Amino acid sequence: MASKAWNKKIVAALAAGAALVSVAGCGNSGSNNGSQAKKATTTDQIIKVDNTEPQSPLVPSNTNEMGGGKVIRYIFEGLVSYDAKGKQHMEVAKSITPNADATQYTIKLNDGWKFTNGEKVTASSFADAWSYAANVKNAQKQSSRMSIIKGYDDLQNPSVAPDAKLSGIEVKDPLTFVVTLKHPDSVFPIQVAHQSFFPLPTVAYKDMKAFGKNPIGDGPYKFKSWQPNTDILVVKNPDYKGSRKVANAGIDYRVYTSEDAAYSDLQSGNLDVMVEVPQSALKTFRSDSTVKAFVQPGSSYQGFVIPESLPHFALGKEGNLRRQAISMAINRKQIVSKIYQNTKTPATDFTSTLVPEHSSKLKNSDNLQYNPTKAKELWKQADEISKFTGTFKIAYNADAAHKPWVDAVSNSLKNTLGIDASGDAYPTFSDIRNQVTDRSIKTAFRSGWMLDYPTAEDYMTPLYSSSAADGHGSNDGDYKNPAFDAALAKALGQTDVAKRTADFRDAQDILLNDLPSIPLWNEDVAAAASTKTKNVQFDYTNLPTYNTITK
Incomplete structure (x- = not known):
């Protein structure tokens, strides 16, 4: 468990480093029995976690609650990410370079990134998604995240064209785009880690609501299924190119309407990780031999x-x-x-x-x-x-x-x-x-x-x-x-x-x-995990790094 002062120093160093600098990136397989064994092993390595039912379809710019947010952050990847220690990692971005007064950023992308339908992730994948989020006609809950970008105010006019774009974004080539801001913003390279800045494939714009029910991302996991009020299942994306390496086969986000019921499932081994133990267990969970307890400063x-x-x-x-x-x-x-x-x-x-x-x-x-x-x-x-x-x-x-x-x-x-x-x-x-x-x-x-x-x-x-x-x-x-x-x-x-x-x-x-x-x-963080789990850690968001967990 990291100390409070230790965590604060790490994040302070991160914020200091983000101030107006160029950010750069760093058996027998043929037998039936063998197939069944492989399938059983894969199923066993799906991590079962607690969740709430998402309010809306899984569209990054239209999700501002954690039922959907926990899923979105693992089926999509953006320009940058942060690890459990608060260190920034370049993901799709190769570099994010500001001008002298932090009013304009040139963003270069790494080549080779793809969405799970095979479409390439390009500069337009970001530019179009950000414009869609900003356009008032699309009524996105995270629209204001784009308000720093030049042209946002124009897109708030009720009579604006549905396909109108942010004037502050210029796509230079498939792997380069330039973002001009309304006023200086020295923390923009940090802000773009937010899910509203994730890219979208072109198929999303044909029917965004339908896309949100069967999303196609570029993250460490890919969407598998969604049973409303029951669970959402995502599985490992074998083509993922980023830093968030996946150690398990998938994540089963199980919907609970009672924290006590979730904790009971955790104790019995029917749930692997619970983000927050219920109030009824706060006195006992640290000494409960049926679970692993986690307590650390949170945000x-x-x-x-x-x-x-x-x-x-x-x-x-x-x-x-x-x-x-x-x-x-x-x-x-x-x-x-x-x-x-x-x-x-x-x-x-x-x-x-x-x-x-x-x-x-x-x-x-x-x-x-x-x-x-x-x-x-x-x-x-x-x-x-x-x-x-x-x-x-x-x-x-x-x-x-x-x-x-x-x-x-x-x-x-x-x-x-x-x-x-x-x-x-x-x-x-x-x-x-x-x-x-x-x-x-x-x-x-x-x-x-x-x-x-x-x-x-x-x-x-x-x-x-x-x-x-x-x-x-x-x-x-x-x-x-x-x-x-x-x-x-x-x-x-x-x-x-x-x-x-x-x-x-x-x-x-x-x-x-x-x-x-x-x-x-x-x-x-006052969380718990099954005694069968390994490599459970919590990041600065108070959430587990689901991709590291095994059992």
Whole structure:
């Protein structure tokens, strides 16, 4: 188990190295009995892992939840990837070279990459996929990831042609394309690790929904089958050329609506790896002889979003007072200790200790500290502006272990602020995500975020930038503050690591004042695997490196 400081040093070095540099790449086979033995061995080497049912078909730019994301990241490969230690590896990209002010990048590809249908991966495979993601006519949930590229704003016009492309991408030849940005972005070579930047084969554009149900990628695994609400099976791609070498025959992503049921399967050997043990097992899983336990610092964020559309909570004096009061009314340390046996780390900012820009001493970090006296004062000041009535509800999905913390937070709000507060349970993750996506939800709602690549930018741009609001990204509360957008743009324009870190922290101070979501804690890795498994390790995203696992 790596120490917290060790992990932080690695990621810090990675972020420093990404600042405005050119990134370059580094029996008897004829017998029936023999065939049956081979088949049995292959089946045995399929790794069974827990998952949730994906909200949407498996299209990289239209997936912003982990049920689909866990699968997509293994059936596709992008320009670069990161290993379990946070080291960047060149994959399809041979080099990513910036100009002097980080407003333009020349990307050269390695020759020989193919999709699993035999089609070559070319510059157009990326350029067309990025344009498709950006075009408003395609309504992609990860559209805002392309907002940094020149021409994105033009593609947001409702009357834009369905086949209109990003003007900021120029394909020079089959293995070279140039990307021109709207403003400097020194972390662009890191950002392109995100799944929304994965390439697509030409067949995808004939029927994207059908493609998502039977995807064709270029990753270490290839899609085999999808039984809705049961499982998704992927198998080893023998033609994969990248660094994520596969040690098993495939991955069976099994859908569970109960974490306790998944853990029971793990104990009995019917499941190989579980990403997060249920709350009911937190006291015992470390000493449980039927499983292998894994505990290490993690990066995933847990909190709850209060939509800007919720009465009394819009950006402004009253809304800010109420959000700060709610945050100060929550005793994070007590909840983490009593409910989660200290397998989570109380939030001190909007990032995690696994990125170098993290800080516990920001100007407005006191808003994340338990302070019931001040919370009451702030709520009273807000009531003097406009009296709050009704019940403050926090929606959550009941197919994961959220009820204990939602109840604890609700009780804190009741006891400290003197208001009615309660949880609002939805049967499954997909149920709540569908209402969040179409903006029909009328309450606060739990939110979680898995780090996509190791920089603080990934906690900010997709979650809180104006360009990621209104269904164009993961800004599900539709928070829009020009001051935050400007501070974030300033940070991204810094090619000096120290200055960029300082500017990211300035941007965080704005978030800590406005609290578009209420940070609760970072999810540390608290996972388990079958005793039959070998080579299980967890990366900076809190997820196992499924390709390394054997049994």
